[in-house]
Amino acid sequence: MPLLELHGLSAAYGAVEALKGLSLHVGEGEIVALLGSNGAGKSTTLRTISGLMKPKSGRVLFDGKDIGGLHPESVVRLGVAHVPEGRRVFPGLTVKENIMLGASNRPGVSRRELEAGVEEMFELFPDIRRFSGALGWTLSGGQQQMVAVARGLMSKPRLLLLDEPSLGLAPLIVQQVFRIIARIRERGTTVLLVEQNARTALSVADRGYVLETGRLIIEGKPDALWNNEEVRAAYLGGRVTAGV
Amino acid sequence: MAIFLQLLFTGIGIGAVYSLVALGFVLIYRATNVVNFAQGEFAMLGAYAMVVLTQDLGLPYWAAIPISLAVMGLIGALFNLGVYYPLRHRSFLPVVISTIGASILLTNSVLVGYGPAPESLAGMFDFPGIQIGEVFLDSQYLLIIVVTILLVAFQYFFFEHTLLGKKMQATSQDKEMASLLGIPVARMIMLTFIYSAILGGLAGILVAPILFVSVGLGSQVALKAFAASIIGGFGDVTGAIVGGLSLGVIETFGAAYISVPYKDAFAFLVLFGFLLIRPQGIFGEKVAQKA
Ligand SMILES: Nc1ncnc2c1ncn2[C@@H]1O[C@H](COP(=O)(O)OP(=O)(O)O)[C@@H](O)[C@H]1O
Ligand SMILES: [Mg+2]
Numbered sequence: 059m060p061l062l063e064l065h066g067l068s069a070a071y072g073a074v075e076a077l078k079g080l081s082l083h084v085g086e087g088e089i090v091a092l093l094g095s096n097g098a099g100k101s102t103t104l105r106t107i108s109g110l111m112k113p114k115s116g117r118v119l120f121d122g123k124d125i126g127g128l129h130p131e132s133v134v135r136l137g138v139a140h141v142p143e144g145r146r147v148f149p150g151l152t153v154k155e156n157i158m159l160g161a162s163n164r165p166g167v168s169r170r171e172l173e174a175g176v177e178e179m180f181e182l183f184p185d186i187r188r189f190s191g192a193l194g195w196t197l198s199g200g201q202q203q204m205v206a207v208a209r210g211l212m213s214k215p216r217l218l219l220l221d222e223p224s225l226g227l228a229p230l231i232v233q234q235v236f237r238i239i240a241r242i243r244e245r246g247t248t249v250l251l252v253e254q255n256a257r258t259a260l261s262v263a264d265r266g267y268v269l270e271t272g273r274l275i276i277e278g279k280p281d282a283l284w285n286n287e288e289v290r291a292a293y294l295g296g297r298v299t300a301g302v
Numbered sequence: 303m304a305i306f307l308q309l310l311f312t313g314i315g316i317g318a319v320y321s322l323v324a325l326g327f328v329l330i331y332r333a334t335n336v337v338n339f340a341q342g343e344f345a346m347l348g349a350y351a352m353v354v355l356t357q358d359l360g361l362p363y364w365a366a367i368p369i370s371l372a373v374m375g376l377i378g379a380l381f382n383l384g385v386y387y388p389l390r391h392r393s394f395l396p397v398v399i400s401t402i403g404a405s406i407l408l409t410n411s412v413l414v415g416y417g418p419a420p421e422s423l424a425g426m427f428d429f430p431g432i433q434i435g436e437v438f439l440d441s442q443y444l445l446i447i448v449v450t451i452l453l454v455a456f457q458y459f460f461f462e463h464t465l466l467g468k469k470m471q472a473t474s475q476d477k478e479m480a481s482l483l484g485i486p487v488a489r490m491i492m493l494t495f496i497y498s499a500i501l502g503g504l505a506g507i508l509v510a511p512i513l514f515v516s517v518g519l520g521s522q523v524a525l526k527a528f529a530a531s532i533i534g535g536f537g538d539v540t541g542a543i544v545g546g547l548s549l550g551v552i553e554t555f556g557a558a559y560i561s562v563p564y565k566d567a568f569a570f571l572v573l574f575g576f577l578l579i580r581p582q583g584i585f586g587e588k589v590a591q592k593a
Contacts, residue, residue: 140482146478151475159480159485213484
């Protein structure tokens with residue numbers, strides 16, 4: 059049984075239908091890339107999984123249980139962490155406080171466990187350790203991204219939803235973020251990765267889905283998606299010379 | 303010099319009351335992004351709760367104060383449920399209008415019960431105060447200052463050093479993100495309303511023996527507190543305290559050295575000055591736009 063299954067999922071912002079009967083699945087231990095151009099419905103998919111939006115129809119099965127329409131606070135307690143688009147680091151809290159609050163889904167977690175968790179995150183993201191006491195708004199985009207991911211991991215999720223982690227980052231930082239994503243999976247966390255940067259996403263993913271205007275266009279292995287000239291030209295923004 | 307110190311003491315005392323009400327404004331504003339125009343009525347209700355408990359029911363102060371504060375907490379919770387919560391997904395204006403409506407309702411309910419004639423409350427201590435040289439420190443003003451210092455210290459500790467305080471800060475900075483982390487946002491906002499109502503009520507309880515207790519007490523204090531929070535920098539906790547204290551001192555000195563009848567005008571002159579020259583207030587907007 060897959061860890062996450064979407065069945066005919068539809069969602070709308072008022073009259074704007076952003077998802078139109080999307081079905082996909084993510085197996086335990088996989089990294090799955092969700093690709094597509096701007097406005098395709100990628101963020102809406104993640105928002106509907108994490109409870110920020112209610113599905114109009116269709117089902118969201120997590121570990122076999124229908125979580126569609128639950129509050130975000132309940133969804134994260136079940137083990138789904140959503141690192142949203144734009145990172146959303148709390149600007150007036152320090153890096154350490156931001157990361158600590160990631161454990162807010164775990165009831166009765168002790169101060170010592172929190173400290174240990176933060177320490178573990180600083181080992182995973184050594185670059186942000188020296189900013190421990192810096193306020194969120196003072197960080198660079200790459201640092202904020204690492205804080206946002208570390209904060210997401212503090213909930214000890216089984217499934218991590220990452221929305222455009224490479225957005226606005228320098229190429230070198232992007233490489234670093236994707237190496238971390240690979241390590242997150244090695245630690246046993248399943249990842250659903252939303253990206254416009256298809257090439258980099260496919261380089262770490264086991265499988266990929268391509269969306270357009272709320273519908274699934276194609277799914278497949280990274281090579282198959284990337285080597286399909288039509289798909290690449292139309293949805294992945296790839297040049298013919300680029301390889302995986 | 304003695305007169306100067308005497309006025310400074312009085313100004314700080316009355317300014318502390320403005321600070322407490324201003325803190326309530328700021329906390330609710332930060333948690334909900336809405337200005338609660340009934341914040342002054344919390345002070346009025348706190349004062350009337352003392353009238354009911356000490357004069358109508360004859361309870362001693364030491365029993366009446368905690369009961370009044372508990373009642374204020376309950377009023378804060380009901381206020382959240384009735385005035386804010388049903389409109390929480392709406393824009394700024396409907397919620398603000400709802401708080402104005404609540405303010406009118408509360409004022410007129412008290413008017414029905416107690417009429418327009420002001421009540422007066424005895425001081426909380428039997429001893430009048432302390433004479434230091436030529437300066438007389440009135441016991442009620444001393445109490446106000448000490449309680450305000452303790453509250454500010456408590457609040458600093460709470461928001462900076464407890465996990466619950468951090469969760470409340472996170473809620474006020476980004477509610478959607480807070481809920482994604484599993485922070486119970488509705489409960490955090492509920493706590494904010496309860497605490498703000500207690501702060502407002504406490505201001506009313508403390509100031510009741512100094513001013514007359516009337517239904518106008520709320521708007522009288524709230525206008526000053528509102529001016530204080532703008533002067534301090536709306537949304538800033540330190541600003542609310544500094545703004546409240548400055549306003550209390552300015553109007554006291556203005557009344558003593560310039561004109562007593564225009565006492566209330568000084569607060570608004572200072573406010574106009576700030577709105578013209580430094581609209582963001584003393585501590586306004588230190589957090590830059592997000593990168
Ligand atoms: N808050 C919103 N209100 C109205 N429409 C929205 C909102 N957010 C997204 N949309 C619309 O929903 C569609 C999908 O958006 P989104 O899921 O953000 O796409 P993606 O993440 O793939 O770029 C787009 O047509 C977008 O314009
Ligand atoms: Mg998006």
